[in-house]
Structures are given as C-alpha cells and as structure tokens.
Amino acid sequence: MFKLKAPTSSSVPGKKKLPPPTDETVAKRRKYEQQDKERVYQKCWEVGREWLVYISEKKVMKCQICSQYWDLEKRKSLRPEAIQWLEGTDILKKDSVVKHEKTKYHETAVLSGEKSVQEIHTSKAAEALKQLREADRTQMSYKFRNAHAVAKWDLSLKSYARLCELDQAKGLKMNNTYQNDMSAKHFIEYLAKDTLSFIRREVDKANYLSITVDGSSDAAGIEQESIYVHFARAGKVYQRFICFASPVTTASCDIYDTIVESLDSYLPGARDKLVGLTCDGASNMLGVHKGVGALLLKEKPGLVITHCLAHRLELAIKDVFKTNKTYDKAMTLLVGVFYWYKRSSKQQKELARTFKALNPKSVPLMPTRAGGTRWVSHMMKAINTFLRAYVPITTHLGHASNSNSKAEGLHKLATSMTIMVFLVVLKNILEPVSRMSKLLQDPTTTLGDVKHMKQSTLQSLSDLEVCQSDEEDVVRTIMESQTYKGVKLTQKGISPNSYQNALANSVSEEISARLSNDDDLLEASQIVNFKIWPSHDDRKAIQGFGRNHITELSKRFPAIDEEAVKVEFQLLKNLLYSRYGAQIKELHWEDAASVLNGHGVDQALDMVDLILSLPPTSVFNERSFSHMKLMKTDRRCRLKSSTMSDLCLVKLESAPVASFDPTSAIDLWATSSSRPRRPNFMRKKTKASTTVDEVSTDVDVPLDGARSIDTDSLSDDESDDDEDDDDVDDDENFENNENNIAKYCKELSESDVME
Known part of the structure; x- marks a missing residue:
C-alpha cells in the first residue's frame, strides 16, 4: 500500500509561498539596523491600553497590571523577558507592546484584575459567594477566627486543628473540611491579603510616605528585612507593617532591589510619595556612595535619610x-x-x-x-x-x-x-x-x-x-x-x-x-510641636513664630510654596489661639486638623502632614524582629518567609481576637476562586485491598541507623507539635562573665594585700 507524504508548507491549500527578498531589500534592512536611532515613546500606544505606563526619568515602560498581580513569589515562575515588563523595559517599540499584550501571563493578570474590580453582585465568583448558605458562612467564620487566633497568639499551625476540635467539643456545628494545618496557612494568607488591602487604601489617601527598614537573621539563619511605612493624614500619624523580605545577599544593591520590589508589589504607586527613609547606621544602609540611602537618593532627590535617633542615643x-x-x-x-x-x-x-x-x-x-x-x-x-x-x-x-x-x-x-x-x-x-x-x-x-x-x-x-x-x-x-x-x-x-x-x-x-x-531639620520641624509655641498672651512672638521654620523647610522640600504657606500658617495660628488660648500647648494635630478643615489652610496642613510623615526612629522594626523570633523558633525553622510575613502582618495590623470580624476575609476567599467554593466537600478515600504478602517491607535506612529525610517535602509544617518560646541564654557571654569574675576578684584581693 502506498504511503502519502505529509503536506509541506508550500502545499497547504490557500497559502502562497513568499518569494525570497531582493538584494535591494536586504541592503535596506542592513542599513536600517546599522543606524543608531534613538527610539521615542509614543503617546498613541496608550490608546486602549490603560495598563501601559511610561517612566520618563528612566525612559522605560512597564505593565501596571502585571506588576500588581505578579508578586515576589509568583515572579519566580516567569521568564526573564516577562520580568522586564514588571520592572521596566527600555525596548521602546510598538511591536514589543503588542507581543506583551498577547502573552499568557498578561492575560492572566488582566482577568484577575477584572475579577477584583467587578462589584460584589456582578462578578462570577460573587455568584458562588451568594450560594454560600448561612450555615456554611457561620462555619467558615469559626475557622477563620481560629486561624486569626493562631496568628495573633504565636501558636503552631497545627494548633488550628486542635482549636477546631475544641469548637466541636463545645457543641458548635462544624463540618470536617478545612481542618488541617495547610488550611490554616491558606486562611492566614487571605487574612493577610485582606489586612494589606486595608493598609493600601490608607496609603492611597496619604500625600507623603516614608519607610523604615532594618535587618536581622531568623532562626534558620536567613536574612530578613523588616519594612514599615510611616505616613500622616489629617494630622494623625500611622505606622504600618508591610512585610518581611529576604534579599539575595546583605549587599546594598540587593537590599535596595528587595525594598523596591516589595513596595511595588504590596503598595503600587507608593514610591511616588516617598519623602523619607529611616534605618540603622550600617554601612550597607547609610554608605555615602553605594548605600541603600544613596541609591534611593538617585531615584528621589531630596529624600530625607535619617539615622535612627534611638540607635544614636x-x-x-x-x-x-x-x-x-x-x-x-x-x-x-x-x-x-x-x-x-x-x-x-x-x-x-x-x-x-x-x-x-x-x-x-x-x-x-x-x-x-x-x-x-x-x-x-x-x-x-x-x-x-x-x-x-x-x-x-x-x-x-x-x-x-x-x-x-x-x-x-x-x-x-x-x-x-x-x-x-x-x-x-x-x-x-x-x-x-x-x-x-x-x-x-x-x-x-x-x-x-x-x-x-x-x-x-x-x-x-x-x-x-x-x-x-x-x-x-x-x-x-x-x-x-x-x-x-x-x-x-x-x-x-x-x-x-x-x-x-x-x-x-x-x-x-x-x-x-x-x-x-540633622540640627537644621530638627530645628525647622519644631513648628509642629505645640509645646514650644509661644504663650497665648505674647502677640509679638506669635506673629513671628514659624516664619524661619517655613523658610528652612521650603529649601528641603520643593513641594512647599514658601509664600503661600506663610500666609496660611498665619491664619492657622490665629484660628487656633482664638479657639484654644492657653490650652494650645496640650493640643494634638489630629484635633486641630478636624477644627481647621474648610478654613482655607490646606497648604499649611499639608506641610504639617509632610513633617509628621518623617519618622525619627526605626524601633518598630526592632519590635517586629521580637515577634519574628516568637513565630520562627528552632522548632519552627522551616517556616517560609512568605508565611512568616503573613503571620506577622495579621498579628501586628489586624484587629484583636475579641473584636475581629472575618466577613471581608471570607468574601475575599470565596470570590478569589474561578470555581464556586465547596465548604462541605470532602474527597472520599479509596479503599485499598491489600494482603500481608502484598505489603512491601523494603525501607532505605542509612548505615548509621538515622532516618533519611526527604528535602523536597520540607514545607511550612512544624517538626514538632510542642513549642518552646523561652529565651536561650548566650553561653559564650556567660563563660566570658565567669572568667571576668575570677579576674576582677584577683585584682581586688591583690589591692587588699597592698593596703
């Protein structure tokens, strides 16, 4: 029997073979490629592409939707050409934009963005949420509360199953699904996302933002950078924990990349509001030429770099x-x-x-x-x-x-x-x-x-x-x-x-x-300290107070219009002194801003928010390390950095256990899946009929009798149910102290003999 050959590209019906390029065409292409032509970004590319953003300072364009969706953990699975669009690509071609628009990872980010933007009553996932019965929602609230308590009280993830078992013993109606340690990790992840969305809404309302950064090693010896944001809005100061991030090394360039990636991932657009950085005095942070502060200054000229004042003391x-x-x-x-x-x-x-x-x-x-x-x-x-x-x-x-x-x-x-x-x-x-x-x-x-x-x-x-x-x-x-x-x-x-x-x-x-x-900045910042304001009966001092402070601040911050702020600050002083009088020294800016709202002093209040957004210390980062050491102990040293960051975010920024409301976290969990959630579904275990003869007894045991460990199975599970959060004494310091006691006692004995 004769075998038919597969059709070639030229023999496909309806497809005409292209003629080879002429010598003139080839020469024209070579001449075009040899030209050193500087490409220019075209505004017309943004038509129909709201996700396309051009950064003129760096001359790069990036995809805003992909940058928000593909966080640090998800980026590990992307190719280098995809990561370029997340951080910024300098290939200013329309063809590059069209190719990125058709990629699968861009389509995934767009679909996810559309799903989150849709209103709760119109999205497809919301229909699944509506189908949750009241009984199912009540059961899920019990489980989310247990997961929240695990994070708040520094408990093991395996304690979640015990809390669920305790709820059942109390007579609460709970099904047997979502009751293991992996479910606890899953719920804590959504609790952290819900908490972070609340922080993101707060940051979006602020005009200025500072960050505090500090580093420390966890129980597994992994370097962790604690990142906080510090901002003020309407006279009220906020400090919010963002994440723990692990740089590749402790070099300044790697820490800088980690900070930038974390801010872009967790708080998109926050870097545009950045006015200050506070950290310790390590050379990789405050190095004059290559420190993290110097690298941020290149990106944001005029940034206030502060060496933590508590550390300096x-x-x-x-x-x-x-x-x-x-x-x-x-x-x-x-x-x-x-x-x-x-x-x-x-x-x-x-x-x-x-x-x-x-x-x-x-x-x-x-x-x-x-x-x-x-x-x-x-x-x-x-x-x-x-x-x-x-x-x-x-x-x-x-x-x-x-x-x-x-x-x-x-x-x-x-x-x-x-x-x-x-x-x-x-x-x-x-x-x-x-x-x-x-x-x-x-x-x-x-x-x-x-x-x-x-x-x-x-x-x-x-x-x-x-x-x-x-x-x-x-x-x-x-x-x-x-x-x-x-x-x-x-x-x-x-x-x-x-x-x-x-x-x-x-x-x-x-x-x-x-x-x-920082004497000049500290002196100028005293304008927001009500305790040093002049007495209410000293009119001459009141008239001149603040003018020199505003002049110095306008030199440091171009956003402050010196003349306009001086006029508004004069009106602000008159309003506050006429209302509070001698009690002005006990006043707080949160109360003052609520009184002055709508009185034509918006620029003066904006200057106050700018000063209040500059953190004097990084002690909050030190406290986060104390929480980290309670979470990731020697017996829980396999916790991933992302899980530890979620635990710390829920512990530090969510509501107390007694007043916690899991409704928004449950809604986020229910709407985050493309398929309806099934709170009562449990896969049936298949019964395997085996006999004694069929059971294999071949077990690989090392020669020394130790149990072999599968390194691929290492996850967030703890190696032991029990925990020991007691502080470990520094034996080396103890031995040194023992030697010092003997040495100093010998000196005292010799001095007694001499006397």
Whole structure:
C-alpha cells in the first residue's frame, strides 16, 4: 500500500509561498539596523491600553497590571523577558507592546484584575459567594477566627486543628473540611491579603510616605528585612507593617532591589510619595556612595535619610563607657548575679527566704538581665533592681561564699566601694537618658519633638554637675560611712563629685555630637510641636513664630510654596489661639486638623502632614524582629518567609481576637476562586485491598541507623507539635562573665594585700 507524504508548507491549500527578498531589500534592512536611532515613546500606544505606563526619568515602560498581580513569589515562575515588563523595559517599540499584550501571563493578570474590580453582585465568583448558605458562612467564620487566633497568639499551625476540635467539643456545628494545618496557612494568607488591602487604601489617601527598614537573621539563619511605612493624614500619624523580605545577599544593591520590589508589589504607586527613609547606621544602609540611602537618593532627590535617633542615643552611651574598666566590672557583677540566680532554682528559693527573714512584709525581687538588648532602659532596670535588693543579695552571697568560689567572687565585687559608687553614679546619669530613650520609642513621637527632648536631657545632665548638700548627696554618704544600706564596703573609692561630674559631662558631649547631624531639620520641624509655641498672651512672638521654620523647610522640600504657606500658617495660628488660648500647648494635630478643615489652610496642613510623615526612629522594626523570633523558633525553622510575613502582618495590623470580624476575609476567599467554593466537600478515600504478602517491607535506612529525610517535602509544617518560646541564654557571654569574675576578684584581693 502506498504511503502519502505529509503536506509541506508550500502545499497547504490557500497559502502562497513568499518569494525570497531582493538584494535591494536586504541592503535596506542592513542599513536600517546599522543606524543608531534613538527610539521615542509614543503617546498613541496608550490608546486602549490603560495598563501601559511610561517612566520618563528612566525612559522605560512597564505593565501596571502585571506588576500588581505578579508578586515576589509568583515572579519566580516567569521568564526573564516577562520580568522586564514588571520592572521596566527600555525596548521602546510598538511591536514589543503588542507581543506583551498577547502573552499568557498578561492575560492572566488582566482577568484577575477584572475579577477584583467587578462589584460584589456582578462578578462570577460573587455568584458562588451568594450560594454560600448561612450555615456554611457561620462555619467558615469559626475557622477563620481560629486561624486569626493562631496568628495573633504565636501558636503552631497545627494548633488550628486542635482549636477546631475544641469548637466541636463545645457543641458548635462544624463540618470536617478545612481542618488541617495547610488550611490554616491558606486562611492566614487571605487574612493577610485582606489586612494589606486595608493598609493600601490608607496609603492611597496619604500625600507623603516614608519607610523604615532594618535587618536581622531568623532562626534558620536567613536574612530578613523588616519594612514599615510611616505616613500622616489629617494630622494623625500611622505606622504600618508591610512585610518581611529576604534579599539575595546583605549587599546594598540587593537590599535596595528587595525594598523596591516589595513596595511595588504590596503598595503600587507608593514610591511616588516617598519623602523619607529611616534605618540603622550600617554601612550597607547609610554608605555615602553605594548605600541603600544613596541609591534611593538617585531615584528621589531630596529624600530625607535619617539615622535612627534611638540607635544614636545608645551609641553615645557606648562611646562613653567603652574604655571604662570600672564599667566593665560593674557589668560583670550585674550579669554574674543574674546568671547565678537564673540558672539555679535552689538559689532563687534561698534568696526569697533571705528576703522574708530580713523583712517578712517584703516582696522578693530577682535580678534582671543587664545585657542582651540595646536599649538603655533595660540596663537601668537591672541597676535599679540590684540596688533595691542589695541587702538580701549580699547577705545571701555572703552565706553561700563559704562553700562556693563563684559566690565568694560575686560577694567581693558587690561589696567593693569603687563598684558601688559607680553604680549609684551611673543610675543618676542614666535616669534622664533612659527617659529620653523611652520617649523616642513612643509611637506618638515625631521629628519635631526630638530637639526639645535633647535640650531637656542635656539640662538634666547639667544639673547633676552642680554640687549638692551633704544630706542629699548619697554618694558622699557612702564615701564617708564606707557602707551602703548598712553593708560594710571594702576598698576606698575616688572623689565622688569629680567622678559624677566627669561622667555627666562626657555623656552630654557624646549625645550632643551624635544628635547634631540633622540640627537644621530638627530645628525647622519644631513648628509642629505645640509645646514650644509661644504663650497665648505674647502677640509679638506669635506673629513671628514659624516664619524661619517655613523658610528652612521650603529649601528641603520643593513641594512647599514658601509664600503661600506663610500666609496660611498665619491664619492657622490665629484660628487656633482664638479657639484654644492657653490650652494650645496640650493640643494634638489630629484635633486641630478636624477644627481647621474648610478654613482655607490646606497648604499649611499639608506641610504639617509632610513633617509628621518623617519618622525619627526605626524601633518598630526592632519590635517586629521580637515577634519574628516568637513565630520562627528552632522548632519552627522551616517556616517560609512568605508565611512568616503573613503571620506577622495579621498579628501586628489586624484587629484583636475579641473584636475581629472575618466577613471581608471570607468574601475575599470565596470570590478569589474561578470555581464556586465547596465548604462541605470532602474527597472520599479509596479503599485499598491489600494482603500481608502484598505489603512491601523494603525501607532505605542509612548505615548509621538515622532516618533519611526527604528535602523536597520540607514545607511550612512544624517538626514538632510542642513549642518552646523561652529565651536561650548566650553561653559564650556567660563563660566570658565567669572568667571576668575570677579576674576582677584577683585584682581586688591583690589591692587588699597592698593596703
């Protein structure tokens, strides 16, 4: 039998074979390709293409719909030519636009956008939502509440199934679907999306936006960048957590790319409103030439780059005491006493009995940790606790020193006059510094409050340098009686007044030096601090107040029209003084903006929102790392970064468990699927009929008897149901402290022999 050949392209009916190009055509094409012609973006390409956006500064065009739909996780599956349209392509050809328009990933993004834009009663997915019975919606609300509680309370994802089981035990009608840990992860993802949509609506209403960024490693050793947005609207300041993002490396270029991708993915259009960046003082963040701040300045000239003021205050204290040997001995004493009682329940009970023996009505106090955190207030708390419990601690250490060499060494340090005088002086000096540190960590603190805080702290330190009377000078009393709270001290100290004056003066100089970089901006920002406004009866001061501040701010921010704002600010002052009078120093801008709305001072209020949008610190990022370490522990180190980010977003930004309403999250979950959701559907398990002979017993076991691990199966599941969120002690610091105790005790013994 004869076999027919497959038809070629030339033999297909209706398709004519094209003639080969002529020499003239080939030469014309080569000449066109050799021309170095600069392509220009044509506005006519945007007709019928609302998604097409041209960025004139970079001379690139991008697809807005694809940038919003394809987030960081989804982009991993795209080709490089597709990613170019998400970040911006410099191929300015209409043919490139048409090709992108026909790609599958663009069509997917368009369909998703149309589905989200459709109203709830017209979309196809909404029809499925309407079909949810009231009973099904009630059951889903129970499950969404359980998933929300898991995220809020730092529970394991597997705790979700136990909460559902508990609801069933209470008599609540719940079906058996969506009750495993993967369902919890799925629901938390939609809770995070619903929370993020609320944040996005808030950001869209703001005119200015700043970001705070800080980095830390999680339990798995993966670098995580915490990103917050800081903005103000109508005089009210908002701080919102956005995400945890993992850069490829800790190099500045990679961190910059991560920040830009995160903002474009989670908050499209937010970079256009960016006015400030606050971060720590690491070189990859604040490097003059290649730091993240420098890279952002190239994109946004005039951006305010702020080194976190709370971090700078801590660095000032470290600079004062980094070469002070007495400070090292005092910290060795505090850390040693803390570990002495923390690591032994027996010692804790004996100390409690000592408290009761000395004073039956007293409440036992346990020493707190002096190190391990960067904030001065924690060191202040450790010193206060030690001085309050000084008599019971030294009494107990004295009894324990008969049989324990470490207790003997700690007792020698605790009864040293030099160390005790230093601790009392250090407590006096750290009190105003700790107060300023706490104020800087307050969420209501603005950049305009910093200058006033700095001046009051320096004044308090200056007051310590004034010589006090003998009755009020505790240090002089210690020196003269050679006792502290009735406990005999050994080894003479140095002159107390000169000692305190020298330390207070050094701390003042370091704080002034560390916080003097942004003096002009801090001075100009004081215009929003009602506490420094002139008194209501000083009309001359009121008339001139704010003019110099506005002039300085207009130099930093071109958006401020100096003359127009000065006129409106004058009207603003008259309105506020006439309404509040002497109470103006207690006023808040949120209340003032509501009163001034519609009085023709919109530009002045816009300037106030701009200043309030500049964050003075990045302490919120530090707090997010504390939450991260509670979520991703050594026993939950396989949590993906995206899941951990969703957990933290729900925990930090969603409503409390008692007042949480899951309705919008359930609507989002029900409308996000192209097919109707089936809350009651469960696949039937197929029964496999097997016999004993059919069961295979071949198991691959390593030679050492350890169970082999399938690395492909690693997911968000925890390796153990139980969790241990207790802080892990730093054994290396503990061993160093042990060596320091022995060294300093040897020095004290030698000094006693010399005396």
